[in-house]
Amino acid sequence: xxxxxxxxxxxxxxxxxxxxxxxxxxxxxxxxxxxxxxxxxxxxxxxxxxxxxxxxxxxxxxxxxxxxxxxxxxxxxxxxxxxxxxxxxxxxxxxxxxxxxxxxxxxxxxxxxxxxxxxxxxxxxxxxxxxxxxxxxxxxxxxxxxxxxxxxxxxxxxxxxxxxxxxxxxxxxxxxxxxxxxxxxxxxxxxxxxxxxxxxxxxxxxxxxxxxxxxxxxxxxxxxxxxxxxxxxxxxxxxxxxxxx
Numbered sequence: 001x002x003x004x005x006x007x008x009x010x011x012x013x014x015x016x017x018x019x020x021x022x023x024x025x026x027x028x029x030x031x032x033x034x035x036x037x038x039x040x041x042x043x044x045x046x047x048x049x050x051x052x053x054x055x056x057x058x059x060x061x062x063x064x065x066x067x068x069x070x071x072x073x074x075x076x077x078x079x080x081x082x083x084x085x086x087x088x089x090x091x092x093x094x095x096x097x098x099x100x101x102x103x104x105x106x107x108x109x110x111x112x113x114x115x116x117x118x119x120x121x122x123x124x125x126x127x128x129x130x131x132x133x134x135x136x137x138x139x140x141x142x143x144x145x146x147x148x149x150x151x152x153x154x155x156x157x158x159x160x161x162x163x164x165x166x167x168x169x170x171x172x173x174x175x176x177x178x179x180x181x182x183x184x185x186x187x188x189x190x191x192x193x194x195x196x197x198x199x200x201x202x203x204x205x206x207x208x209x210x211x212x213x214x215x216x217x218x219x220x221x222x223x224x225x226x227x228x229x230x231x232x233x234x235x236x237x238x239x240x241x242x243x244x245x
Contacts, residue, residue, distance in 0.1 A: 056082070056089050067096065072104025083117055091126035094118045098133065108137045128154055128161050136168055144172050163195040167202070174210065183210050 063078035079100060082093035098114035101107045111133075118130035135142070135150050142150075151165040170185035189195050189203040 052087075056085075056087055060089060060093070063093075063096065067100055067104075070104070072100050075100045076104065083114075091118045091124065091130075095126065095130065095133075098130075102137075112137050125161075128157070128159075132161055132165055132168070135165075139168065139172055142172075144169065144176055144178070147172055158194050160194055160196050160199075163189060163192055163199055166192075167199055170203075170206070174206070179210050179212075183207060186210070 059078060059082060063075050063082070066072075066078065067075040076097060079093045079097035083090050083097060094114050094117040097117075098111040101110035101114055115130040115134045115137075118127050131150065131154055135147055139147065148169055151169065154165045155162045166185060166189060170182050170189065173179075173185065174182035186203040186206045190200050190207065192200070195203070
């Protein structure tokens, strides 16, 4: 009798499982289809991304080749396309576009405009380098105060780029004749922890070249004697010769 009850219970369980499968089996199939579809889409998308990156890399190589060969028009067109595409390579392309405009066309204003396109990557090394390059290219048309204001965020990072920004300010101070400021800045850069070795060497050379005073290149004014002047010590000019005769 026990075997009969067990067989009945087994049949009941099978019937219940069958009912559950008929009612909810489509959910299992749907989940399986979704999982397979998601995996397939992920694989397809990974292939697409890899292909896009390969195409971008090839375009960058071609543009760099054009830049090296002096075909600046083709280089600028390629770099501009990469900037407009808005890809991870766009900030780098903007820097190269600035170089092509500056070297190929002698267009510093165009180079500055290209560097301004990196502003979308604010805070990134690309953006910080673009700021430094932009101020450097406009140094002749800017005063020291404005340069200091623009470079302040970069100097505050206390990175190697920040030290290079301080060097630009020191050079501007020297150009404006503020030798005391230039000497102070270069002296600090000589021992700055964030200054590259080459910068520290340039700072040492600059300190040696800076005049000790702002009037070092001006002839000293004659000093008036404190006591009476001895006539015998005066040069024998025409009037003095007549008196002697």
